[in-house]
Amino acid sequence: MANNPTMPPASADDNPLLFINQKPNVELQNQNRSRRFTGSSGRSINKELESEPINDYSSVISIDMLYSNGSSSNELTNYPLLLSFNNLSYSVKVGQKLLPDLPFFGSQDDVKKTKLLLDDISGVAREGEITAILGASGSSKTTLMDAIAGRISKQRLKGTVTLNGEVLGSKLLKIISAYVMQDDLLYSMLTIEETLMFSAEFRLPRSLSKEKKRKRVDALIDQLGLRSAAMTIIGDEQHRGVSGGERRRVSIGVDIIHDPILLFLDEPISGLDSTSAFNVVKVLKQIAKSGSIVIMSIHQPSHRILSLLDRLIFLSNGQAVCSEAPSNLSQFFGAFGHRIPENENQAEFALDLIRDLEDSPGGVSTLVEFNKSRQYSKRDLDEPKCELKDAIKASIVKGKLVTTGTASNDDIGSDLTSSVQTYANPFWIEMMILSKRLMINSRRMPELFVVRFATVFAAAVITAGLYWQLDNSPRGTQGE
Structure with missing residues (x-):
């Protein structure tokens, strides 16, 4: 395999955790000792590297074995990941029970109606890109993302989801992915740094020292652009804290502490103002460029946000009506016979056109068929360029998948699940972490x-009073 001169080797600039846990080349040790890592705010992430050698070469994952077959860093980093979902269909039973289950009245399935939520949807998402799922409310945006993320029962879901040509199993998908919910569920009296540190203690392997977990948190804070607010509490209605955009970025950080390959986000900019929403999507763009596949649902992006997206999938009643890059929307709808006017928000035009077609007698069937014909003509461009095992190797070289722990060369790739522990920490450590988090939050909110x-004490007194001094006589039993 020839080296690709256009692809620089993975460095600590891509992910500081990679340099922290990788044994440096002897010839470059002096250079590495004086190297500094700085985030977006200019703060040094690893100051001690300026004057002290790295003596601890225990790694998050064994990096040296990746080169045992003679492969160079350039070769491994030139393996892009490609997520494909083909012919996804999903239906549910709706309706109420009209009759009891009796032998002569048939099954209840005969009474219920079947509603099709996903109808033969196919598409791709690439490493380094943001794929956005758009559509009106009720168009099955979240359902499609849940189907790709493996959050839907496979008994009712038809179709396949593959990564570089291999079907994704539920255990492997859990290891390499993260899912950010729409609602922010955070402890209000914890600071941003404390929140991310608790997430690191929960999700990162216990073989990783606390110092390295803290360095991972510092790197993530800089990546999310939260350095200036790192010591600010999350806040709630009674306590002033971070802004809505910062809160959303903290929620993203909690779920990506292990630096996943696949990142799913359900309406990440819902309820945010234009500037905050733009900053959130900018952070997601940086995460994608670090070597992740980012898929998110979005309602109606602004022109600035649209410029950050790489691929759009428009849905209508569970059908894909357009799957194009933002730069190709004008050509797509022009070929369909509806030219987008100049200075018009292309996403808004597409959504308005789709709504008009839904209200027409023919519906969106013609647009669905037109989109399928366009995608069929590009099918050769959506083929994976390498095997999944090699692609995951390349991702780990770039510092992804912190939760993988130490593994051998044969464990990486399709057999990655066998090298990862089911739980990062034993039960008693998790209880200690939970208790510590609860005590900190309660101490800062004494009221x-x-x-x-x-409340608990009053309920205990009332309950005790009901049974106070009752005897075993019939009268006492009646009193009970």
Whole structure:
């Protein structure tokens, strides 16, 4: 395999954790000792590297074995990941029970109706790109993303989801992916740094020292652009804290602490102002460029946000009506017979046109068929360029998948699941982490702790009073 001169080797600039846990070349040790890593705010992430040699070569994953077959870093990093979903269809039973289950009245499935939520949807998502799923409310955006992320029962889901040509199993998908929910579920009295540190203690392997977990948190804070607010509490209605955009970025950080290959986000900019939404998508763009596949649902992007997206999938009643790059929307709809006017938001034009077609007698069937014909003509461009095992090797070289722990050369790739522990920490350590988090949050909100304690105490007194001094006589039993 020839080296690709256009692809630089993976460095600590891509992910500081890679350099921290990789044994440096002896000839370059002096250079590595004086190297500094700085985030977007200019703050040094690893100051001690300026004057001290790296003596701890225990790695998050064994990097040296990746080159045991003579492959260079350039070769491994030239393996792009390609996620494909083909002919996805999903239906559910709707309706209420009209009759009890009796032998002569048939099964209840005969009474219920079947609703098709996904109808033969196919598409691709590439490494380094953001794929956005657009559509009106009720168009099955979240359902499609859940189907790709493996969050839907496979008994009712038809079709396949593959990564570089290999079907994704549920265990492998859990290891290499992260799913960010629409709602922000954070402890209000914890700071951003504490929130991400608790996530690191939960999700990163226990073989990783606390110092290295903290360095991972520092690198993530800089990646999310939260350095200036790192020591600010999350806040709630009664306590002033971070802004809505910063809160959303913290939620993303909690789920990507292990630096996943696949990142799914459900309406990540919902409820945010234009500037905050743009900053969130900019962070997602940086995450994608670091070697991840980012898939998110979005309602109606602005022109600035649209410029950051790489691939759009428009849905209508569970059908894919357009799967194009933003730069190709004008050509797509022009070929369909509806030219997009100049200075018009192309995404808004597409959504308005789709809504008009839904209200027409013929519906969107013609647009669906037109989109399928366009995708069929490009099918040769959507073929994976390497095997999944090699692609995952390349991702690990770039510093992805911190949760993989130490593994051998044969464990990486399709057999990655066998080298990863089911739980990052034993039960008693998780209980200690949860108790510590609860105590910190309660100590900073004493009024809430007092109210909860008083409520529990009052309920205990009332319950005890009901059974106070009851005897075993019939009268006492009746009193019980």
